[in-house]
Amino acid sequence: MSRADDGIVVVGGGLAGLRCAEALRKRGYDGRVRLICGEHEAPYDRPPLSKELSRTPAFLREAGWYPDNDVELVLGRPAKALEPARRTVTLAGEEAIGYEKLLIATGAGARPLPLLSGFENALPLRTVADARALGAILAPGVRLVVVGAGFIGQEVASAARRVGASVTIVEALELPLAGLLGVDVGRRLVRMHREEGVKVILSAQITAAHGDSHVEELELATGERVGCDAVVVGVGVAPAAGWLAGTGLDPSGVLTDPAGRTSIPDVFAAGDVSRPFDEVQGRHVRTEHWEAASRQGTAAAAAMLGDSPQKPPPPSFWSDQHGHRLQYVGHADIADEVRIDGDPDARDFSALYLRRGRPVAGLALDRPREIAAIRRCIADSNRPAPNTKETDR
Ligand SMILES: Cc1cc2nc3c(=O)[nH]c(=O)nc-3n(C[C@H](O)[C@H](O)[C@H](O)COP(=O)(O)OP(=O)(O)OC[C@H]3O[C@@H](n4cnc5c(N)ncnc54)[C@H](O)[C@@H]3O)c2cc1C
Known part of the structure; x- marks a missing residue:
């Protein structure tokens, strides 16, 4: 059972979690706020990871902001379980902490490609640790294969060209992002990459990966073999919701109302892990964008304090390439x-x-x-x- 000094617990020290903590203090909430981070770094921005292959975290707040605002940062202690009936979250190390109100803001994790699992040089790009691992390999002339031509894959290809790597994009679709943005836009993006020296292989099915601990060649259904020194797997993300097993919350995106309230009393969700109700579309929609995570974290803080958040603007994002x-x-x-x-x-x-x-x-x-x-x-x-x-x- 929660005690009066349990206050608000935010699980997930990313953009949405930080924005919630900021908004709570801005609105005058003076109770206890704890920000539980699975990673060892304080909240940092993810876009520079793919745009600049940045190996140092772009912190969203400087270190002094947390003590100045009485926000307790708990680093490197991922949440393992939520028990709503007892109002507790169990952290790695088995410590159970109580909450009066809880925000689920654990974001998303890169989807693995089973064919490539176990190879040391096949990397996702979601965290600063991933960017460091990739940065340690990339150098002029290094052969990088990017699997998946979503925005992050395209940004990695562009940034890797800047360091002089020899880059190949392998994409399963006929044109990247054409389902969302249309074929004309898809064609223009492909043309831009090719003009910048990126080899783009479309309609590609990877049938095998060759190598021992390191993948050295990808084999495609056409029989073509693509040599590589490193592979970035950019085939999408899945909500980081494994720790919510047994709560009844949907692991494919925690359903919330537009203010971030879940079906469990005093439990809210925001950012990439959540699927808020979108009044324009008349359904729950998961958005994997910076602006939405920032806004939803702020909105959840308002809802926790009993206010109604403003009507959200249309979703938006940006991407930097070449x-x-x-x-x-x-x-x-x-x-x-x-x-x-x-x-x-x-x-x-x-x-x-x-x-x-x-x-x-x-x-x-x-x-x-x-x-x-x-x-x-x-x-x-x-x-x-x-x-x-x-x-x-
Ligand atoms: C490389 C990259 C580039 C991007 N570029 C753009 C862009 O240009 N434009 C744009 O609009 N969007 C971009 N995005 C998307 C944007 O960064 C995300 O939508 C945003 O970070 C989501 O914020 P979040 O707080 O929901 O999740 P996250 O930022 O993923 O933060 C969640 C945090 O929770 C932690 N966590 C996970 N599980 C647990 C647990 N069990 N216990 C405790 N902590 C846990 C994670 O380690 C992470 O630190 C990019 C994303 C990436 C990865």
């Missing part, structure tokens, strides 16, 4: 039409996604003002859509 900034806003997955503006041969374009003629999403390369206009357009259904050329979805 010196260009790609920005996205909205819900392209519900679009039935894409309009592209910009020369297909130039790295300067925007895409407007419409549903029944109304803008629902936008994407732009190096056009921040256009993204801002599209964002306003999505929010204001009476505003005319920016003028763009129609293209296939």
